[in-house]
Amino acid sequence: MKHLLVIALLSFSNFAFALQEQADRNCLIVLREAALKNCVNGRCTMQITVDVKEDWARYTPYMLFKTQGAPENHILSDFGAVGVVKPGYVRFVSLSPTRFVTAMAPTEIIPYLYTSFGNYYDHNVNQDLFSNYVITPDVPYLASQSVCN
Numbered sequence: 001m002k003h004l005l006v007i008a009l010l011s012f013s014n015f016a017f018a019l020q021e022q023a024d025r026n027c028l029i030v031l032r033e034a035a036l037k038n039c040v041n042g043r044c045t046m047q048i049t050v051d052v053k054e055d056w057a058r059y060t061p062y063m064l065f066k067t068q069g070a071p072e073n074h075i076l077s078d079f080g081a082v083g084v085v086k087p088g089y090v091r092f093v094s095l096s097p098t099r100f101v102t103a104m105a106p107t108e109i110i111p112y113l114y115t116s117f118g119n120y121y122d123h124n125v126n127q128d129l130f131s132n133y134v135i136t137p138d139v140p141y142l143a144s145q146s147v148c149n
Contacts, residue, residue, distance in 0.1 A: 020118030023129055027148035028056050029113045029122050030089070031133060035140035042104055044137055048076065050111045050122070051089035051148070057081065059115045061092050068105040108132040109141075124148055 030051045036044035050061050063076040079092040110132045112121040125147055126132065133141050 022118050022120045023123040024113070024120040025123050025127070027124055028053050028120050029061060029111055030124055030143065030148045031109075031111050031122050031141065032091075032143045033141065034109055034133060034135050036107065036135055036137045039137050046076070046107070046109075046135075048079075048094045048109070048111065050079070050092050051086060052092060052113065054084070054088055054090055056113060056115075057090035059113045061111060062114050063094070063109055063111040065107055065109040067107045070105075106134050106136045108134055 031048070032051055033047070033049040035047050037047055038045045046065070048063055050063075052059070052061055060077070061079045063079075064073050065076060066073045076094055079094040082091050082093050085091040110121055112119045123129065123131075125143070135141050
């Protein structure tokens with residue numbers, strides 16, 4: 001009986017964790033620009049710009065990214081607020097460490113907000129839950145002016 005209770009608690013905690021992962025389609029966090037820049041010897045710096053709704057700007061923006069062929073995802077967490085660029089939003093900009101990004105393969109990225117009640121992943125453009133943004137040194141991402149206006 002004791003083992004069944006432990007299994008039930010583990011199952012419940014996994015279920016509760018799964019409920020906290022949300023696809024943001026309400027423009028809480030919006031990817032505005034993503035580019036691979038300053039490529040040297042197959043490595044690039046990744047520049048990311050996101051907008052966060054002003055009343056959500058107290059939460060930390062992060063980004064998951066993975067270069068195709070790499071065995072694991074990485075988390076980018078060094079976003080800094082640069083101010084209000086668009087009414088109702090606070091702009092955050094980050095420059096990634098160069099050691100994770102290679103210039104030879106496309107890089108999948110998805111920004112998200114880390115909050116005390118769950119993570120909100122930017123799906124304002126990519127409506128499919130398993131779609132990410134993809135960038136290469138030759139093809140950056142620049143959001144359309146109509147996204148979350």
